[in-house]
Amino acid sequence: MIASNMKQSKHIEKAFLFDIDGVLTEPFSRQVNQNVINSITRLLKSGYSVCLFSGRDQSWVEQRVLPRFDSSDSSVFDLFFLSFEYGGVNCMFKNGLLLTTVDKEVIISLEIKNKARDLVRGSQDAFFDEKKKTMATLEMYEASNPEEAAIKSKGVDELYEKAKKLIADRPYLKAYRTTLDVDILHEKASKGKCASDFLNFLNEKGLFPKEFDVFGDSPTDIEAAEELYKRGLAVKFYYLGEREISDVDFEVIRPKGDFYDIAAESILSQIK
């Protein structure tokens, strides 16, 4: 116990947040980048706290991402926080077991879910994600190359327009467009909520880091960095995506040349 506390106190001042798609994974094939996972495992082993945040559902990450982490020492996961569905579903580890909390406040109605499902009924290109607990996601099938991804991207635009129309008379809902999907969610759910819930998790453990490195590849990921910045914390936002983002008051680092998981891989290899 003493040894574990000493290990944790080493890097108590700093924490890391990672978006999942396009940071831990190649964005179009959704293949998990093992080198990025190994670097995050190294951060956890060094005693840093780490949050993975995503619009994704928990089961995808449980099946395809978590098994890639070296779990030989379960105490490594004590400072590991996972925030899914834009903060609608949060997970932490206790003695190596994953504990899940669903935030009832951000669950969208069954009626909207059903109408969202109807938007892709019979579609060859897109499907409704049945695993989401608090929101609705219309998702394109995986693309095998960038050309195919570009075509699919147009399909996402069309879905996004339909989703916006669907929620037009419900101001407490919003629609997000990501690389290959469209999300319909409660206005209180956001990547900012993920960051806020992560802070609560840390504070409950008596941890108050002052410095945060946030990694993201889409404009909505900025919300996570913004939330921390608003609270007076030092934030660096590593933007690994290609789409334009608006100006912000905190430091944004855009790697030259590489994007997505490849960029994450090289940045993380330099963090000791």
Ligand SMILES: [Mg+2]
């Ligand atoms: Mg992403």
